[in-house]
Amino acid sequence: MKQGGETAAKATPGPSDTPAPVHAADTTPAEAAKPAVLEEMVHLIVFRLGTEKYGIKIEQVKEVTVTPSVTRMPRTPAFIKGVANIRGDIIAIMDLEERFGIRPAPLSPEANPNITYTLVIEAKDYKIGVVVKEVPQSLNLAMSKINKTPAFLQDINIQESYIEGIAKVGGRLIIVLDMLKILTSDEVQQLAG
Amino acid sequence: MKSREEEYKEIFIAEALEYYDALNRHISVLEKQPQDDHTLAEIFRLLHNLKANAKAIGYLQISDVSHKLETAFSLIRNKELSFSDEVVTVLFDGIDMLGDLIHNIDNTTAGDPDPVLLRNLDIIVDSLADNTIELAKVQRYHTSKNLSLSDLIYIQIKKLDNLMNLVGELIIDRDRILSISRELDNDELKNVSSHLYRITDDLQYSVMDARLVSIGTLFNKFPRIVRDIAVAEGKVINLELAGQDIQIDRNILQIITDSLLHLVRNAITHGIERPEEREKKGKPATGNLSLAARSDRENVLITLTDDGKGIDLKQVKRAAIERQLISAEAAKGLRDMDALSFLFEPGFSMAKEVTEFSGRGVGLDVVKNAIDSIGGRLQVHSEKNKGTTFSMRLPTSIAVKGALLFEVAGIFFGIPLIHTDHVIAMDIDELHEVGNVLVADIKGETVTVVYLHELLNAPEADMRLGDKSRLKGIVQNIIVVTYNNRKLGLIVDKLYRQQDIVVKPLSKPLDSIDLYGGVTLLGTGKVCLVLDVPAITRNFINRR
Numbered sequence: 001m002k003q004g005g006e007t008a009a010k011a012t013p014g015p016s017d018t019p020a021p022v023h024a025a026d027t028t029p030a031e032a033a034k035p036a037v038l039e040e041m042v043h044l045i046v047f048r049l050g051t052e053k054y055g056i057k058i059e060q061v062k063e064v065t066v067t068p069s070v071t072r073m074p075r076t077p078a079f080i081k082g083v084a085n086i087r088g089d090i091i092a093i094m095d096l097e098e099r100f101g102i103r104p105a106p107l108s109p110e111a112n113p114n115i116t117y118t119l120v121i122e123a124k125d126y127k128i129g130v131v132v133k134e135v136p137q138s139l140n141l142a143m144s145k146i147n148k149t150p151a152f153l154q155d156i157n158i159q160e161s162y163i164e165g166i167a168k169v170g171g172r173l174i175i176v177l178d179m180l181k182i183l184t185s186d187e188v189q190q191l192a193g
Numbered sequence: 194m195k196s197r198e199e200e201y202k203e204i205f206i207a208e209a210l211e212y213y214d215a216l217n218r219h220i221s222v223l224e225k226q227p228q229d230d231h232t233l234a235e236i237f238r239l240l241h242n243l244k245a246n247a248k249a250i251g252y253l254q255i256s257d258v259s260h261k262l263e264t265a266f267s268l269i270r271n272k273e274l275s276f277s278d279e280v281v282t283v284l285f286d287g288i289d290m291l292g293d294l295i296h297n298i299d300n301t302t303a304g305d306p307d308p309v310l311l312r313n314l315d316i317i318v319d320s321l322a323d324n325t326i327e328l329a330k331v332q333r334y335h336t337s338k339n340l341s342l343s344d345l346i347y348i349q350i351k352k353l354d355n356l357m358n359l360v361g362e363l364i365i366d367r368d369r370i371l372s373i374s375r376e377l378d379n380d381e382l383k384n385v386s387s388h389l390y391r392i393t394d395d396l397q398y399s400v401m402d403a404r405l406v407s408i409g410t411l412f413n414k415f416p417r418i419v420r421d422i423a424v425a426e427g428k429v430i431n432l433e434l435a436g437q438d439i440q441i442d443r444n445i446l447q448i449i450t451d452s453l454l455h456l457v458r459n460a461i462t463h464g465i466e467r468p469e470e471r472e473k474k475g476k477p478a479t480g481n482l483s484l485a486a487r488s489d490r491e492n493v494l495i496t497l498t499d500d501g502k503g504i505d506l507k508q509v510k511r512a513a514i515e516r517q518l519i520s521a522e523a524a525k526g527l528r529d530m531d532a533l534s535f536l537f538e539p540g541f542s543m544a545k546e547v548t549e550f551s552g553r554g555v556g557l558d559v560v561k562n563a564i565d566s567i568g569g570r571l572q573v574h575s576e577k578n579k580g581t582t583f584s585m586r587l588p589t590s591i592a593v594k595g596a597l598l599f600e601v602a603g604i605f606f607g608i609p610l611i612h613t614d615h616v617i618a619m620d621i622d623e624l625h626e627v628g629n630v631l632v633a634d635i636k637g638e639t640v641t642v643v644y645l646h647e648l649l650n651a652p653e654a655d656m657r658l659g660d661k662s663r664l665k666g667i668v669q670n671i672i673v674v675t676y677n678n679r680k681l682g683l684i685v686d687k688l689y690r691q692q693d694i695v696v697k698p699l700s701k702p703l704d705s706i707d708l709y710g711g712v713t714l715l716g717t718g719k720v721c722l723v724l725d726v727p728a729i730t731r732n733f734i735n736r737r
Contacts (some may be wrong), residue, residue, distance in 0.1 A: 071604060071720040074649035075708055083703065083712060083720055088362065090712045090720055092703045126700040183702070 040143040044167070045119060046174055047132040050102035055139065055167065055174045056130075062122040064136050066115055067093070067129075081131060086120060093118060093129040099182075107133060121179045128183060141169060146176060202298075205250050207345030209295045212239045216288050227276040227736035238268050243291070248416045254306060261314040262287045273603035274317065283313045287634070298406065351595045353404050360393070360400050361593070361695035366712045367393045401442070401590045408486045408493070409437030411446055411606070415457060415484060429468050429479045430461060436486035441493050442590050445567050449495070449585065452560040456497050456583050457482070459557075464501030464581055472596060475580060476500065492611060498582040504575040506532050513538075515560055533573050534678040537561040561677065565727045567591060568609050568710065572678060586611060594696055596713075597672060598689040598721065601645045605721040607694055607713060614673040616688065621667050628661040633682060635673060641734055642671060642682035658736065676730040694724050708732060 044055035045064065070082040070093050079098035083090050097104055107113055111134045118129040119136060146165040162182050167174040214332045219236045223229060242261035265284060268274035290306050296491075362434055367389055374386040412434050423430040465480035472478050510524045513535045519527065539558040564571045568588055575581040588594060595609035597616070617635060624631045624642060631642040647656060647663050657663060665683065673684040696711040698704065710725035 038617075069719070071722065073703070073706070073709070074602075074604070076703070076706055080703070083722075085714055085718060085720055086364065088714075089700075090697060090714070091700065123701070126702075128702070176640060 017079055038064040041140055042143050042146065044139045044141070044174065044176065045136050046139050047117075047119070047136040048105070049100075049132070051105045052102075052176045053094075053172060055176045056119065056121070057164070058138075060121055060179045062127060064117055064119050067118040067131055070131075084118070084128065084129060086118070086127075089127060091120070091127045091129050093131050095131055096177075104133075105133050111135075121183070123180055123183045129178070132178070137144050139169070139174075141167060145169065201250065204345060205246055205252075206295060206298060207343045208246065208711055209243060209255070210292075210343055211345075212243045213288070213292045213295055215239055216291070220284060220288060223248045223276065224281055226445075233266065237263065237270060237501060240266060252298065254295075255291065255298075255374065258287065258291050258294065258306060258311075261311070261318065261494070262291070264318050265314065268318065280317050281318055283310075286310050287314050350404075353400070354444070354618050356400050357404065357591075360397050361697070363393055364397060364593075364695050365697075368716035369714065369718055372718075388402060395592065396578070401593070404442050404444070404590070405440040406443045406446060407437060408439045408441055408495070409434075411450060411453065412437050412484055412486070418454065419457060421460065422458055426462055427467055428461060428465055430465060430478050430732075431481050433481065433483040434485070435483070439488055439493055440589070441486075441488040441587065444591060445569075445589075448563055448567050449569075449587065452563045452585075453484075453495070454635050455557075456559055457484070458580065459500040460497060460501065464499040464503075466502055489586070491589060491595055493587045495585045495587065496582055498580060500580040503577045503579055504533065504536070504582055505577070506575075509533065509535055530678045533575065536573065537571070537677050567613055568594060570611055570675065593693055595691060596696075596723065597691055598694075598715075599670070599672065599685040600687040600689065601685050602650055605689075605719055606645075607692075607721050607723045608674065608683075608697075608726060609670060609710070609723070610691065612674045612676060614675050614698075617671050617673065617682075619669050619671055620670055621661065621664055623670065624661060624664075626659050626661055629657075631659055631661065633673070635682065637678075638674060638680065642679045642684060644684045646684075646686065647737075648729075648733060656736065658733075674726050674730070676726050679730065681730055681733065692722070694721070 007070055045061050046053055046055045048054070065086065068084045068086060070084045072082040073080065077083075079095050081093040081095050084093050088186040096102070117132050117134070117136055119132065121128050121130055146167045148165045162178055164176040164178045167176055208402075210728075216236060216239050219232050219239070223232050223236065226232070240259050240263040244256045244263060247253070247256035247259060260686075262284065265274065265280075265287070269276050269280075274280060287310065292312055294306060302477075367386075370388060371386050374382040415434070416432055419432045420432055431673075445647045460482055461480075465482065466474070466476075468478035471480065476729055481498075481500045483496070485498075486493055506529055508530050510519075510527065513519045513520050513532070514524055518535055518538060524532075536557045539556065546665075561571050564587070568591075570586040571586045573581065574584075588609075595610040597610060597613055598605065598607050600606065615636075619633060619635075624633050631644070632639055633642050634640075643658055644664055647658055647660075651657070665686070669684050669688075670688045671684055672688075673680055673682050675681075694713040696712045696713055699706070699709060703709070707725060708729040710723045713721050713723060715721050
């Protein structure tokens with residue numbers, strides 16, 4: 001909580017063996033900082049689920065880390081991979097591909113199949129980890145690039161209200177998720193069922 | 194370490210001094226606003242408490258003076274005595290005398306209270322009608338008082354909770370450091386970490402100690418409660434209390450308060466018979482109710498025993514059949530212990546009539562849930578016409594628990610020791626497939642046994658709890674757990690050690706999964722899941 005101001009720095013993958021985050025070509029942080037650009041900016045952590053790119057606003061991400069060893073918890077839904085010890089906190093690790101029924105895609109050739117990454121999401125009174133297979137990237141872009149009313153939502157498995165919008169960056173689409181909405185949904189709240 | 198008695202005395206003195214300060218404050222207010230009923234009531238309450246406390250601990254002079262003052266103020270409250278100048282002086286003097294007595298509690302040379310003053314107090318109390326008797330002048334022997342602050346502070350339980358949580362975190366990290374220092378094999382590091390071990394241990398026990406209260410704080414409320422219920426129900430009851438000095442975590446005591454009240458009500462309304470009925474049965478007309486606490490290893494055992502009519506097992510079975518908890522066929526062969534466990538089913542009630550004090554739809558399941566929630570154990574024994582005993586085995590502390598660690602399918606688990614009966618290794622041939630479950634003869638008792646791996650990990654559709662071929666190896670390690678008068682054997686893959694663990698509650702969204710009571714971190718940094726025995730037992734029963 002206190003580290004709020006450091007989030008941006010922490011959002012880069014921690015361990016040194018991972019490549020530095022690649023900024024999207026069209027907007028570098030330097031550019032974003034130019035006083036000339038008065039437009040409202042948004043900072044996203046971008047990752048891949050299936051074949052599509054997804055993003056979460058950096059305010060919702062406390063840190064990104066290499067996934068530590070995860071202890072499976074029997075009799076929990078498949079999208080809960082288990083619990084892990086992250087800096088002394090024992091938090092649940094969630095797999096969004098499982099959660100939304102997204103078919104996993106093959107890894108890109110440069111990715112290390114033995115390492116996954118965990119985005120630690122900070123909700124109001126707890127934390128949860130979201131596991132992704134490839135190094136998440138950090139991206140700064142203008143708010144205006146996020147289209148609030150995408151017309152093709154019926155093609156994806158994710159409920160409309162979980163999606164903040166769709167960003168178009170260099171010909172690619174990034175689906176921006178609202179993690180807090182996903183976490184407060186009944187489905188996650190009532191795991192026991 | 195001070196003795197308990199010493200500690201009580203210190204608490205008494207600190208409280209008494211606080212009362213004394215408050216009395217001074219209130220009487221000064223009263224002097225300016227003699228009509229202030231609220232202030233009067235407050236003075237009255239303070240004196241009354243002081244009198245009772247002093248009497249309980251044996252400071253009779255203090256209780257005596259308090260009593261005289263209390264009487265005087267009750268007269269003022271009833272407008273039988275006016276709060277006039279003369280009276281005010283005597284009352285101020287009286288309160289000062291109380292202060293002196295409290296300050297000099299250990300000072301045997303201080304002498305008796307001033308007889309002149311005592312007489313003055315008597316005069317204002319006794320000579321209501323006749324105000325002519327001269328009040329003797331009292332030599333004020335202290336014009337300047339020593340100002341001192343109390344040795345006792347009040348602290349919110351929340352702050353102690355927070356402290357306890359922090360200590361828990363510290364212990365987890367300590368165990369990790371200890372394990373790392375062993376791996377690194379550095380002497381200096383080993384020395385420091387073993388010192389750290391001792392300090393955190395001391396810290397843990399100090400914090401736990403700060404949270405302890407004596408069970409008497411709860412037990413001593415019961416004589417009055419029992420009396421009231423007994424009068425309303427037309428019963429004659431003698432209540433025996435024992436073990437009031439036993440210490441227990443304040444939050445645990447808080448959680449069981451309602452449960453204990455519920456059980457006591459039940460015992461009086463449904464357990465103990467009316468005097469006539471008792472005499473007909475050849476029992477003494479006065480029913481006996483005993484509420485006792487004692488320390489038992491790391492736990493506290495509270496028992497509530499009545500010598501009433503006992504629980505009618507036939508009626509329990511009938512009610513269970515009516516509610517379709519069991520078939521009439523199965524009920525016949527049901528053991529008494531198993532029949533009694535129906536009492537704890539949600540909403541189970543045998544009360545035919547609702548009385549003022551019992552049978553308002555709050556069942557024993559509520560009691561059981563409260564005790565489960567703190568990791569305790571509830572048992573009931575009952576004999577027809579002899580009586581019923583409820584035993585609650587409670588942990589002394591919430592955060593740190595003794596647990597048995599084991600492994601199933603590569604995952605570390607722990608079970609709180611409070612639920613484990615014993616551990617046994619058994620040859621696979623000694624397990625028998627009966628119906629859909631496995632049973633074994635354990636110490637002369639037929640116990641249902643379940644392979645934990647199958648219960649936890651087999652796909653729901655393909656779960657075969659009564660299939661021996663699912664077991665691995667020849668020798669099976671079985672942990673026998675008890676819950677709700679039922680024994681259940683859990684087959685685990687590997688059995689480890691017994692260890693004190695700090696149970697961390699699961700955070701959202703996992704907290705809704707009742708199979709786990711929490712998690713803990715082992716010294717190796719590995720996560721260990723703490724199984725909730727009540728939930729495992731329920732889960733198993735529901736599957737059958």
